[in-house]
Amino acid sequence: MYELPPDQLRGAGLAGLTFTRVRLTEPLRPGDGLEDLRLLVAATSHVVRLTWTLDGQPDLPVDRLCHLIPPVSGTGSAARAYAKEWSSLHRYGCFHYRQGPGFVIVKDLRPGADARRMRIEDEDASGFLRMAVTSHAGELDPATRDMLADAETFGLVLRAGDSHLVLPHRIRHFPIPAWAA
Template structure:
């Protein structure tokens, strides 16, 4: 599997190395990002989507966590994905190249950080989605047990080994694009909005 090495740079000039295999690097980077110890993430060579679905979805996981933390990601694509990249227009896009695939061009041109996010309120989750329009669609998940399931799919999960409650939640929110699925691998797509303000039409 030819996947890029992650170099995570801290807020200080010191470079933080993550010396693991490819998938382990992504998993090791996430706690560093969540802990505020990373200022930028660089992928050392272009991504070739489609070689390993688990690694592909882990990359989306990494991009979502970077979006939540508000840090930049420097990366490029060599082989574009077959799936609809419009689902990812809220996530940091790859860099534009000399021969950029139209799907990637669309991602770059349509990127808006605040186009898909969630916030946790008293007794509910509020999900705002304006990836396809400046007018946001709003979805509310009540904290009636369903919220715990939503927290579980913040991490990459394998649906074949998940319980019935996870299956039920995914069946409800996958049709509206709240989760991303590659084969049996599933991840929640909206990033958590931790800081205000956001545009008035997104609230």
């Protein structure tokens, strides 16, 4: 098992850590900006077996985040309660996207809402994928920047100022659990 501070894991290139156990030596604050959430989306996508502690309670309802690797604990009573609920709701693959030639399929099976499946095609699929690999609206072409508001309305994107984060993780490893397919 690797023991790393969060900043070192962000720069490690998660693709090379697939199926590796990593314990973060410092707590994450996924409610402060998007960087800690970005780390969790990437780790979930690359199936990194991440052990981490929640610092503080995020502003987002736990059912918006329960598709990401849950914390093992929290630094205070509110954070511990949030972490416990996150862990109880977590199911790998319950909010993910798959990429195909000219299309993206997004599945949202998180608890607390109706199951949704979206097929995004052609230029919109290309725009969605550009949003998924960038973190600032300024890095996007004008047409894709216009898509950000729609993606946020559909719950696919979180925004904080000029930063954005595509919430569903990309499924990179199969098989997908039967209930998520």
